[in-house]
Amino acid sequence: MRETKITTKYEDEHATRLEVLKEDAKSLIAATSMEDPRDLLKLIDTIQRLGVAYHFEKEIKEALHLVHAYIPTDLYHTALQFRLLRENGFSISSDVFNKFMDKDGKFMDNVREDVTGLLSLFEAAHLGIPGEDVLEEAKSFSRNHLNLLTGKLESNIAEQVQQSLDVPLHRRMARSEARNFIEAYQRDKAKSSVLLELAKLDYNVLQSIYLKELKELAEWWEDMNFKEKLPFGRDRLIECYILALGSIANPQFSQGRKNTAKLCAVATYVDDVYDNYGSIDELEKFTEALDRWDIKTMEELPEYMKVCYLALYYSVDEVVQDASKHLDLEVLPYVKDKWIAYCRGMLKEAQWNQSGYMPTFDEYLKNAWISIGAPVLLTISYFGISESITEYIPHCIENWSTSELFYRPSLVFRLVDDLMTSKAEMEKGEIVNSIRCYMVQHDVSEEEAQDNIEGLISYSWKKLNEMVVRNSYPLPTVKLAMDTARCVQRIYKYGDFFGTQTQANIDCVRKLLFEPIPMD
Helix, strand or coil: CCCECCCCHHHHHHHHHHHHHHHHHHHHHHHHHCCCHHHHHHHHHHHHHCCCHHHHHHHHHHHHHHHHCCCCCCHHHHHHHHHHHHHCCCCCCHHHHHHHECCCCCECHHHCCCHHHHHHHHHHHCCCCCCCHHHHHHHHHHHHHHHHHHHHCCHHHHHHHHHHHHCCHHHCCHHHHHHHHHHHHCCCCCCCHHHHHHHHHHHHHHHHHHHHHHHHHHHHHHHHCHHHHCCCCCCCHHHHHHHHHHHCCCCCEHHHHHHHHHHHHHHHHHHHHHHHHCCHHHHHHHHHHHHHCCHHHHCCCCHHHHHHHHHHHHHHHHHHHHHHHCCCCCCHHHHHHHHHHHHHHHHHHHHHHHHCCCCCHHHHHHHHHHHCCHHHHHHHHHHHCHHHCHHHHHHHHCCHHHCHHHHHHHHHHHHHHHHHHHHHHHHCCCCCCHHHHHHHHHCCCHHHHHHHHHHHHHHHHHHHHHHHHCCCCCHHHHHHHHHHHHHHHHHCCCCCCCCCCCHHHHHHHHHHHHCCCCCC
16 A cells, blocks of 8 residues: 555644754654653654654664663663563563562562652553563563552642543553543643644644545445435444554554455445345345355345445455555455455354354354454455555465464454443343353453453564564554554443443543644
8 A cells, every 4th residue: 555645734734843843843753862861762752752753763663672681770760661562572581670679579578658660660561562571570560569659649649640540551552542641741840842732733734634634535425325324324434443543553554444444334234234134045145145255146145235345345456456556566455355254254253143053152253253343444454554565465474374463453353342242232131242251161250251361462562573673574554453443442431432432432532533732
């Protein structure tokens, strides 16, 4: 997928000022690089959290090389250095925390009252990989002592602590975090006026680009006419676009964002056909027709399924044609097989639900990470950033069914979705979900099942971190996988994002797409 430059009236009006601010920020990075490494660490963290790091990838990489050899002595900067280096693909051992631990492997008493150090440690601990026991100890220790301190803290730091205990920084959706951090940063007495203005202006520029893309998608969606042709389905174009921008935020990947949103919107209707509308006989015929991938095979399908089949077929064709133009690669096979696997997975779930069969938890997971549809959307998203990873594309998306790059973000998607929607789905008669399957297989309570599923989500995050540490895949692809998981954690945090909207989710959409940040 080619990189495209989308400009808007807002961007044109502020282009000169934006360039001035970017140059001033580069000067700030250069000047800080000549001073205390601790200040440089703080500056890099600020730039990343403000959402403008994509402008300074070269400068940040050079700055991280400078601080890589630095050995901090305090907990705050040790943890900050560890987190920044790990999340940017630099090698650093968790042994750096040993100096804060006693001979029994426990953190020393003298850091229990260090709020900023504990908060930094808590955030760093979420960059751990399987087997790093010291980071599990760090997570438990920092969480416990932050909870003990919450009633004694000033409002500003108390708010930061509560946000992190609720959702650690490593799992936050980047664009939502940028908005929240900008609002917090402008209250910081030590703030940089250059960085604050840049962050606000850049946020509004990106928002104007996103809104332009959404308007283009709305025209395409209106032409599809799903509302009239399939009135039983969910019309969730905006929600699908949020998922796309959460996975691919950088402005140059406009076409990738739009393509991901398109297939997500179609997939939502296909999901409703399998979940709520089709008989098993109809669904089996639909799946068989899709497996043959030929519009001639749809003649025996009922009319509503013909609408779905045609929409799916031509939407996929449109997306792969666009990708194929700019890659020396036949894209269709990579997309088609995941669509077929997706529909087979949903057929199996429909058969389970309609027959009353309760699979084991392991049997459920083997199917459910595919039936959530994430492998389809991840494939389109990887093609969406292919300009930056062209030579690695086949390696990243071949053998997808055994690839951690697909499995881990898909599993997070599936399990987070189940945690938030299982009750409503069971009320509709859908008995098969991860919580229910775990309860039956292991004969445990719903609360115990949920705890174990949250543990599986945390383990999947460790495996994603491991891909960065081990350099298993190109860093942009792992970051995309992580950003997809972050987006899912955010959109399901306050209810079923693709179901009945909660006020928290409505506010999230409003701030991301429709409400600019005041520049005063």
